[in-house]
Amino acid sequence: MTAALSTKARWIGPALAFAGVAAILVVVFALPARSLLDWWILTTVLAPQQVLPLIGLAIALALAGRGVLVGGLVAFALGLTGGLAGEAVLLGFAGGLPDPAGLITPAASIVVGLGLLGPRVLRAGLVPVAALIAGGLCGLFLRLSDPSLRDPAFPIAGAAVVCWIVLAVMLTLRVLRRRWFDVAGRIAGSWLVAIGLMHGGAVIARAVRMEQMPPEPQTQPVSPAARPPDPAVPPGVDPGSFFPDPDTADALPGPARPRGFDPALQP
Amino acid sequence: MRRSRLKGGHVPASIIALSGLAVLGLSAPASAHIIQGGAGGFTSGFEHPLTGADHFLAMFAVGLWGAQMGGRPVWSLPVAFPLIMVVGGIMGILGVPMIGIETGIALSILALGLAIAFAWHPPEWGALALIAIFAICHGYAHGAELPRAADPADYAIGFVLATGTIHLIGIGVGLGLQRIHEGRFSRVLGAAIALGGCYFLVT
Numbered sequence: 469m470t471a472a473l474s475t476k477a478r479w480i481g482p483a484l485a486f487a488g489v490a491a492i493l494v495v496v497f498a499l500p501a502r503s504l505l506d507w508w509i510l511t512t513v514l515a516p517q518q519v520l521p522l523i524g525l526a527i528a529l530a531l532a533g534r535g536v537l538v539g540g541l542v543a544f545a546l547g548l549t550g551g552l553a554g555e556a557v558l559l560g561f562a563g564g565l566p567d568p569a570g571l572i573t574p575a576a577s578i579v580v581g582l583g584l585l586g587p588r589v590l591r592a593g594l595v596p597v598a599a600l601i602a603g604g605l606c607g608l609f610l611r612l613s614d615p616s617l618r619d620p621a622f623p624i625a626g627a628a629v630v631c632w633i634v635l636a637v638m639l640t641l642r643v644l645r646r647r648w649f650d651v652a653g654r655i656a657g658s659w660l661v662a663i664g665l666m667h668g669g670a671v672i673a674r675a676v677r678m679e680q681m682p683p684e685p686q687t688q689p690v691s692p693a694a695r696p697p698d699p700a701v702p703p704g705v706d707p708g709s710f711f712p713d714p715d716t717a718d719a720l721p722g723p724a725r726p727r728g729f730d731p732a733l734q735p
Numbered sequence: 736m737r738r739s740r741l742k743g744g745h746v747p748a749s750i751i752a753l754s755g756l757a758v759l760g761l762s763a764p765a766s767a768h769i770i771q772g773g774a775g776g777f778t779s780g781f782e783h784p785l786t787g788a789d790h791f792l793a794m795f796a797v798g799l800w801g802a803q804m805g806g807r808p809v810w811s812l813p814v815a816f817p818l819i820m821v822v823g824g825i826m827g828i829l830g831v832p833m834i835g836i837e838t839g840i841a842l843s844i845l846a847l848g849l850a851i852a853f854a855w856h857p858p859e860w861g862a863l864a865l866i867a868i869f870a871i872c873h874g875y876a877h878g879a880e881l882p883r884a885a886d887p888a889d890y891a892i893g894f895v896l897a898t899g900t901i902h903l904i905g906i907g908v909g910l911g912l913q914r915i916h917e918g919r920f921s922r923v924l925g926a927a928i929a930l931g932g933c934y935f936l937v938t
Contacts, residue, residue, distance in 0.1 A: 515888075516889060516892050517888040517889070517892060651810045654810060658818050659899050661818060662817035662821045662895045665821040666828075666887075666895065667892075669878070673829060
């Protein structure tokens, strides 16, 4: 009975991974229309720079012993909750940095990469700390990228997707674990640190250059009467008669449009 | 105490012949670095090391050399390379002036190829110091392009993943070839890579 249970438990990770990937494929290919939540998850929560540190953390947890694994998962959950709830406090720490929001995912990559790169003796202490920090940064990223006006469905769905990535990858790797995974984990750690440093460096360089750029000169709008005549418009014809002013367009004859309807915003 | 040593004192004629063929195959110019125009996202970053023969040869040689040395260098060289490359990358991003980058890249291919061809097994710190110098040259060239990238995150991810993949290919080929004819094929490949380095140095 116990053996049969453990055999079944081995397949939880791959089944979780398969179910999640299937759900993503359904949203991408089968749904006739995507909601804002679907769009946000596909383009932001599942963005490569956000997913890579989570995969790195899952590798670190898969390589760890049972105690470190449980401690790491608890630390990640605490960090994630703290990141979602303590947005103002966490952003206060990064007050002096240029573009702190852009540095969240690079910082997560570096922290998780260092956790993977560390010597095996230190890894038991490094992995839970990395999980706590990565969870906090992930929660902050979800909160800052949330396009809704504080709709609770967004952070809950985002956190669920994030937890799915960590659990599915970690459980799958623990089933497939081989001796050379330790070396592969270190190589993945070095990649994560390199990605984080290069991405972070580019974000800082871009922010600094934007700050150093001179402000664009303010131009006064030219009144229609002061504009030079358009050679393409025949003399005596009012251009406003065939290009109606958008402010007064609703008053023109034509099919009725709902209040607040703006054709420019339609897909 | 471990000492640096050279295995073998001469290069067989077969190595020279194969190296000549390899050089003929390297007809594409050294196009991986200082590209003209803007860089894009993940695809652009991933393609960059793969489509430039100079970068590809150097990354492949790092993996091959590590596999040839055996033991810890199998993974310590490919782990150290991207980390040190980032230092050069950040220097490139910040626009720190550096001269002789292209020459350094060509020299890296030549030196790594020669190290493999002569089965040079220096102490681990010596090998790491050597690749550190070359990693800074490669990183600088790529970092200089990164701020212009449309999406620096995707570009960096694609670039590092491609670089790591080439290292893994080098390790795989190296470990496979070490079992055949006492690793002579690895040395032949090393000589071919060194000749490729000569080509990039001259052009």
